[in-house]
Structure formats: C-alpha cells, structure tokens
Amino acid sequence: MSDESYESRIIDGKVLAQQVEEEVRTGVEDLESNRGITPGLATILVGDDPASRMYVRLKHRACERVGIKAEDYLLPADATQEELLSLIDSLNKNRDVHGILLQLPLPKHLYPQEAMEAISPAKDADGFHPYNMGKLMIGDEGLVPCTPRGVIRALEEYNVPVKGKNAVIVGHSNVVGKPMAAMLLNRNATVSVCHVFTDDLKKYTIGADILVVAAGVKHLIKADMVKEGAVIFDVGITKEEDGVYGDVDFENVIKKASLITPVPGGVGPLTVAILMKHVLMCAEKSL
Amino acid sequence: MSDESYESRIIDGKVLAQQVEEEVRTGVEDLESNRGITPGLATILVGDDPASRMYVRLKHRACERVGIKAEDYLLPADATQEELLSLIDSLNKNRDVHGILLQLPLPKHLYPQEAMEAISPAKDADGFHPYNMGKLMIGDEGLVPCTPRGVIRALEEYNVPVKGKNAVIVGHSNVVGKPMAAMLLNRNATVSVCHVFTDDLKKYTIGADILVVAAGVKHLIKADMVKEGAVIFDVGITKEEDGVYGDVDFENVIKKASLITPVPGGVGPLTVAILMKHVLMCAEKSL
Incomplete structure (x- = not known):
C-alpha cells in the first residue's frame, strides 16, 4: 500500500475543529440576533x-x-x-x-x-465540576470534558460504530481517561481502562476496535500492540527539542490503523473548538 | 478437593454486614454521647x-x-x-x-x-446524586452507591490486592456497574466494563482477577468463563418460584473461584449495612 493511501487514514483535527467552529459561529450569530x-x-x-x-x-x-x-x-x-x-x-x-x-x-x-x-456548574465550560462529571457518568451529557467530547465528535463525523465495539483507553486521568470511559460506555461500547499499573498493556490494546491513548508517554503504543483496522486517538503530547510527539508511534501504527489522529494537529485543535461549543451552550441556557 | 474446603471460599455477606453494623452502632453511640x-x-x-x-x-x-x-x-x-x-x-x-x-x-x-x-448531596445516603457521583469519579469518595462500596469493603476485609489487577464488571448500570468501575479505577485496577452489547463476554471474564457481575441474568456466568483463583461478586438476583438465583452458577463456579459471594446472603446484606454507615457519615458531618 502506498503512502498516499495512508493519508486518507488521518483524522485531520484542524478540519474537524473548523467544522465545529463554523457551527459555533452560526450559533453565536443566532443568539445575538434572536436574544x-x-x-x-x-x-x-x-x-x-x-x-x-x-x-x-x-x-x-x-x-x-x-x-x-x-x-x-x-x-x-x-x-x-x-x-x-x-x-x-x-x-x-x-x-x-x-x-x-x-x-x-x-x-x-x-x-x-x-x-x-x-x-x-452552569458556567463550567471545561466540564470538570463534580456535578457535571456525575451527570456524565449517569448518561446525561451536558458540559463534559472537552477532549473526550472531541473524540466522540470525530467518531460521529467518521461514522465509526461504537455500540458493542471494544474500546480501550490508556490513562485514567480525570480530564481524559475517566470521562472518555463514561462517554464510550454511554454509547454501549465495551470499555477497558488501562494505565501505568496495568501489567500487560498489549493484551488490552491488541483487542481494541477503538483505542484512545492519553498516557503522556512518547510512542508508548507500537504497531505490534494494535489491531488491524483499529481507530486510534492519540491524546498524548511530549515536547522535546526536536519536536512534539504523541503517545502513538504514528509512522508505523498508521500502517495498521483504519483511522488515526496525528500529533500535533489531531485531538488538540478539536478540544479548543469543543470548548467554544460549550461556551455557546452555556450562553444558550442562560436566563 | 472436598466440599468443606469450598466452604472457606464463600464470602459471608451476613458476617461482614454484622461487622459494619457493629461499627455503625459504636459510631452512633459516640455521636449521641459527644454531640x-x-x-x-x-x-x-x-x-x-x-x-x-x-x-x-x-x-x-x-x-x-x-x-x-x-x-x-x-x-x-x-x-x-x-x-x-x-x-x-x-x-x-x-x-x-x-x-x-x-x-x-x-x-x-x-x-x-x-x-x-x-x-x-449532604443527605444523599444512597450516593446517587450527580454531585456525589462526580466526586466519586474524580477519586474523592464520600457518599457513594452502597453496593459497590460493599464490594470494596469485602475486598479490604479479605485482603484482596486490587492495584494492577484485572477487574471485570458485567453490567453498566448507574447503581452498580459504573460506580463500581470508578471505585476499582480509583484503586488502580485495570477495569473492563461489559454489558448486554458486549460481543464476547467470556473473552473478558476469563481474564478477571476480580469479577463483579450485576446483569440480572440467572446463571449468566458459568465455570468455563472464569479464571482459576478469581474473586467473584454476584450482585444479580432473579426470583423464581423455586428460589432466588444469582448471575453466577455458584455451585460450579465456586470450584474455580478463590472467593465468591452467594445469592442470597452475599452482597445484599452488606449493601444495607453500608447504607447505615452512610447515614452515620451524614450525621457526623451535619452542623
């Protein structure tokens, strides 16, 4: 398979972010003219x-x-x-x-x-307030953490089926891993959450139809750890003198993935766009 | 192995509940005499x-x-x-x-x-308020749902290691499955949540060091689905004319489990005792 065909596997976070921002811009205009x-x-x-x-x-x-x-x-x-x-x-x-x-x-x-x-909680654009986290957990998603919401948005845009699929999350932070797990569970994926204490990470990642990695460890995920056709979101970011790296060994993993986000230009821009959407939501619900 | 040795594998929920109730009774007496x-x-x-x-x-x-x-x-x-x-x-x-x-x-x-x-939220003895659920999710466990708290209590009483262990939960309800997942993640288990949409349940359960089943399906979990030495909590309850059944085929699964809760007399009594503990907690924190 040629490099060109790999290109089509890349989830372009900037393009998705522009779509979301376009929606927000329209919503802002409506809110201004109507209310x-x-x-x-x-x-x-x-x-x-x-x-x-x-x-x-x-x-x-x-x-x-x-x-x-x-x-x-x-x-x-x-x-x-x-x-x-x-x-x-x-x-x-x-x-x-x-x-x-x-x-x-x-x-x-x-x-x-x-x-x-x-x-x-009504102004919690980041979705980190316990009340909003709790609503998320019980399946009532209002203001939720922006990064996992961005991942869900990308899954929707690319028509990736979620229900009944094996989703694996690496990292169990309050900002990404745990809310991501809740959002995938809300959509009836079978969800596994791995982290630094997981003894055999590959055993989990190799079975993932959807893999979200937010560990903050450069190139933690190698090609031999992922399933052929997996959809992969790389939330990690490690800055070194010669550049910025994700948690996924992108160059090799893309050969197996069906869809994958790059670092930079993947989940990051989408997260900021979702934040804008949340501010609009807050304003729309304000009295 | 004789039947007698299996007996020692049974987690007696009534005995644990009595321990918890004894603690609560002491706490109630202290609160009355001191405040x-x-x-x-x-x-x-x-x-x-x-x-x-x-x-x-x-x-x-x-x-x-x-x-x-x-x-x-x-x-x-x-x-x-x-x-x-x-x-x-x-x-x-x-x-x-x-x-x-x-x-x-x-x-x-x-x-x-x-x-x-x-x-x-301060009087939420059942731990179902979104605020309390959110606190649980971010690792600050105060008033949490009683059944998963009971499971944690049993794990502690039996000195079952949790950190880094493979925990599998069957069922993703707001009352048991989701808060159970959060509590096991808070203790750094690797956690998988399965449910009715999971396509190959056995693939997950067979790897579980700790298995919590809350599906409400009589004898869903058979002996060939569990790992030798697993610790198993059966939260399910199905009432039929001839008796009450759990989600686990107890009679056969006990031959492989290292610890297992029966139905009835397992998680049920413990849940009620934990509720008492929560009421005491609410009263202790009241002004």
Whole structure:
C-alpha cells in the first residue's frame, strides 16, 4: 500500500475543529440576533507559566474566530485561595460571563479542586465540576470534558460504530481517561481502562476496535500492540527539542490503523473548538 | 478437593454486614454521647409495590439494630412530582433528618432523576446524586452507591490486592456497574466494563482477577468463563418460584473461584449495612 493511501487514514483535527467552529459561529450569530446575547468566556490564569499563557492565548484566538467575547483575568502567582474564590464568585454572578475557564495547573499553594467546584456548574465550560462529571457518568451529557467530547465528535463525523465495539483507553486521568470511559460506555461500547499499573498493556490494546491513548508517554503504543483496522486517538503530547510527539508511534501504527489522529494537529485543535461549543451552550441556557 | 474446603471460599455477606453494623452502632453511640445527635434516616416510598415495601422494611430494621432513628414517609401511588419534591425539600431542611432515601422504582408518571437531584448531596445516603457521583469519579469518595462500596469493603476485609489487577464488571448500570468501575479505577485496577452489547463476554471474564457481575441474568456466568483463583461478586438476583438465583452458577463456579459471594446472603446484606454507615457519615458531618 502506498503512502498516499495512508493519508486518507488521518483524522485531520484542524478540519474537524473548523467544522465545529463554523457551527459555533452560526450559533453565536443566532443568539445575538434572536436574544441580543453575546456569549462571553472568562479565562482565569494564576501566575505566568509560559505554557499556560499559550493555552489561554489559543482559546482567546478561537473566541475571536467564532465571535465569543473573551475576558482575561490574571492573578499574580502569589494570589491567595480566597482571592481566587472571590474572583470566581464575582464571575459566577456576572451576567455577561457565560463560561468560566480556570487554566490549570495552579501554583502549588492553591487548591484546584475547591476552585473548580466553586465555578457554577452552569458556567463550567471545561466540564470538570463534580456535578457535571456525575451527570456524565449517569448518561446525561451536558458540559463534559472537552477532549473526550472531541473524540466522540470525530467518531460521529467518521461514522465509526461504537455500540458493542471494544474500546480501550490508556490513562485514567480525570480530564481524559475517566470521562472518555463514561462517554464510550454511554454509547454501549465495551470499555477497558488501562494505565501505568496495568501489567500487560498489549493484551488490552491488541483487542481494541477503538483505542484512545492519553498516557503522556512518547510512542508508548507500537504497531505490534494494535489491531488491524483499529481507530486510534492519540491524546498524548511530549515536547522535546526536536519536536512534539504523541503517545502513538504514528509512522508505523498508521500502517495498521483504519483511522488515526496525528500529533500535533489531531485531538488538540478539536478540544479548543469543543470548548467554544460549550461556551455557546452555556450562553444558550442562560436566563 | 472436598466440599468443606469450598466452604472457606464463600464470602459471608451476613458476617461482614454484622461487622459494619457493629461499627455503625459504636459510631452512633459516640455521636449521641459527644454531640447529643441521633442519626436519622427518612425513607420515601411512593405507592405500595410489595418488593419496595420489603426493601424499605429491611432498611428500617437495620436502623433499629444500629440505633438510627428511621422515619417512614409514604406517598400515594398517584402522588404528583410536585408533592414528591415538596416532601424532599422539607426533609432537606429538617435538622433531625441526616439521610434521605428515595426508594426506587417510582411510579411511571414521576421523574426519578429530578427527584434524586432534589435530595441535598449532604443527605444523599444512597450516593446517587450527580454531585456525589462526580466526586466519586474524580477519586474523592464520600457518599457513594452502597453496593459497590460493599464490594470494596469485602475486598479490604479479605485482603484482596486490587492495584494492577484485572477487574471485570458485567453490567453498566448507574447503581452498580459504573460506580463500581470508578471505585476499582480509583484503586488502580485495570477495569473492563461489559454489558448486554458486549460481543464476547467470556473473552473478558476469563481474564478477571476480580469479577463483579450485576446483569440480572440467572446463571449468566458459568465455570468455563472464569479464571482459576478469581474473586467473584454476584450482585444479580432473579426470583423464581423455586428460589432466588444469582448471575453466577455458584455451585460450579465456586470450584474455580478463590472467593465468591452467594445469592442470597452475599452482597445484599452488606449493601444495607453500608447504607447505615452512610447515614452515620451524614450525621457526623451535619452542623
């Protein structure tokens, strides 16, 4: 099989993200013309970690593209928990703010869980509030974590059957692995969740019709670990001097996969686009 | 191997339940003597389904044994959703009520999810509120569903290692399967969740070090489907004219299991005892 035919196996996250952003843009316009509401996202950044600044900037740019009004709230690196909670409280009450995003990680002296729980579940654009997580778990998916929602969107766009399929997730984080498992279970996949304590990872991955890898380990998944025809989502990202790597040995694994996301340009852009969709959802449901 | 040696493989749910109840009784006494608080459970039963009446009665009897004050709230089968929500609201505000239990199923014209969400998360003895489910999912286990908590308790009592073990759950209900998966993941098992749409159930169950079956299908799990030495929890219950059956073909599977719960007398009594523990927890945290 030639390299050209492999090309068609690549899930282009940027193209999917553009589709989602286009939908959001239309929704924003409708909301403005019908109800006079411009969706607003408040981002909170504590300190000046360069990577966090970059992520916030990416989200602000996406807001600009779709017509969401983004406001940047910056707290100094030595801000207290009380100051953070007070800011969140004022944003909860601010009727121009429909979505609130607390950029993680926080400086070590702060308590992220308490802060995330302080965000009104109705403005929880990231879907990390326990209430929203619990709704997700019982099958009522409203505001859910953006990355797994992006994976589901891609599965839908590519008409990948999920019900009764063997789905394997590598990584059991609160941000990706666990909500991903819940979303695939909600769609009646048989779901296995593996992680750093799994003793024989290949035994699981080799059976996966759908494989989602979010371990943060460069090229953890090799070609001999995947099933012929598998649909593979690579959520991992490892930065090295010579480039950015995913958790999947893309070059070799693509020869077996039927569909696969690249790193970069796969799940990442889609995640940001889904965040925009969530802000629109928050604004649509606002009173 | 003689039948007597099989006997030692049986996890006696009644004995474990007695241990838990003994702890609760001590806790109740401490709370009364130190803070003058008697834990109170309010049970809500809508209609007069005989099975539901029996379950409520079992819980009231357990309350009597451990010193929890149980109050029985009965609504007629034609009660409206508003009446139900109004009762829940009054119980949320009642300082003598620390735990609220809404007996399911409700009559078909009512909305169980809305009613469960109306219960204050702090009084949610059953652990079904989305907030509590979400906390469970992110690894902060407070009030969690009682049956999976009971399974965890049994694993602890029998010193069954969980971390890195292959755990397989059959059934993906909100009451058992999904919270069970979350609790085993929180303890770093590798977790697979199977259900009615799983195409090759045996492929999963045969690899399970820990197998939790909650499918409600009589003798679904046969001896050839389990691994030698597996630890097996049978949550299923099927009532027939000649007796009560679990989801596991107990008589034959016990020959391969290292530990196994019987039906009846396994997970059932333990679930009720855990409910008592939750009411005590609610009362201890009350102001």
